[in-house]
Amino acid sequence: MDTPLVVVHYEKMIRNLDRMAAFARAYRVRLRPHGKTHKMPQIAKMQLERGAAGITVAKIGEAEVMAAHGCDDILIAYPLIGNEKVERLLALARTVRVSTLVDSFEGAKALSDAFLRERMRLPVYVKIDSGLHRCGVQPGEEAAQLVRHVVSLPGLQFLGLLTHAGHAYAAKDARDLQRIGQGEADCLIETAEILRKEGIAVQEISVGSTPTVRISGAVTGVTEIRPGNYVFHDMTQVRLGVATEEDCALRVWARVVSRPNKNVLVLDSGAKTLALDRGAHGVEGVSGYGRIVGYPDCVIERLSEEHAVVKVPDDCPLSIGDVVEIIPNHACPVVNLTDQVYVIREGQSAEVWRVEARGKTS
DSSP states (O other): OOSSEEEEEHHHHHHHHHHHHHHHHHHTOEEOOBTTTTOOHHHHHHHHHTTOOOEEESSHHHHHHHHHTTOOEEEEEEEOOSHHHHHHHHHHHTTSEEEEEEOSHHHHHHHHHHHHHTTOOEEEEEEBOSSSOSSSBOTTHHHHHHHHHHHHOTTEEEEEEEOOOGGGGGOOSHHHHHHHHHHHHHHHHHHHHHHHHTTOOOOEEEEOOTTTHHHHTTSTTOOEEOOOGGGTOOHHHHHTTSOOGGGOOEEEEEEEEEEEETTEEEESOOHHHHOSOSSSTTOOOSSSSSEETTOTTOEEEEEOSSOEEEEOOTTOOOOTTOEEEEEOSOHHHHHHTOSEEEEEOTTSOOEEEEOTTTTOOO
């Protein structure tokens, strides 16, 4: 097979899927995995076969792909703003069960008005900012005010509270990760208590983040978990202590195309293959641009569009033409940069799976 190419080690992926499904069963929480990591209906179906209650996606385009391939319970975990998106959401809601989130009075009213015109009700979560400081309202009274507004809108059905602890990617150590994961759950549960005292039903307490899922997902009161990266893992999860290199199912195969001197070699996997992330959410916690398996002293120091420049020790045995395997820093953008992945199973020929939801950014 030509290089560079993105490879999925099937057995590693299956272990990752099975472990998360077992965790969800053990703690009696619904697993609604995020499909933005893999973007492949085949994998979504594997997750559903293992007991997932539905699928999470980031964009309507991803939801449309998953619905077209048989996924019939989809959460779009993103604020849907704009007439075009609302019309697409209405069309999708006529064919599958779809839900979304709101974090503003304006966004909630626009969705309600559109669904009311069609004599439909849209299930929604209210998103709470648990510390990432991206989208979401503040926990407590600010969130409660938005929920009261949502409950009053006839085109919406309030499901519950949702958050994403993406700031966990900046955790300094296991204790810091524990603090973030506990806080992720607590801010939702405390807000839910305010609402329930007022007689407002809060069905779902939904958390999502692979680094924190085994912390927040184990907190009494949490009903749903939405991890995404766990399906493949990557060097960011390894750095955080959430996974080992052996757990990382997504790899990149690259070839040595130049060795200008004894301490430098060049691979054919540049930024258009490996992506430029050195972590997630802007956190640069990983050294280099991926780990070359079996060569821990070789560091991918910089990427051009089609070149990876690697610093190597004097005794590095790699020569022009050799193929290496790289564990990416961040699996999600790597998948989105390729049309297809090569799925490797022990004792079988490789299969080619198309990344059907690649590039679905709207």
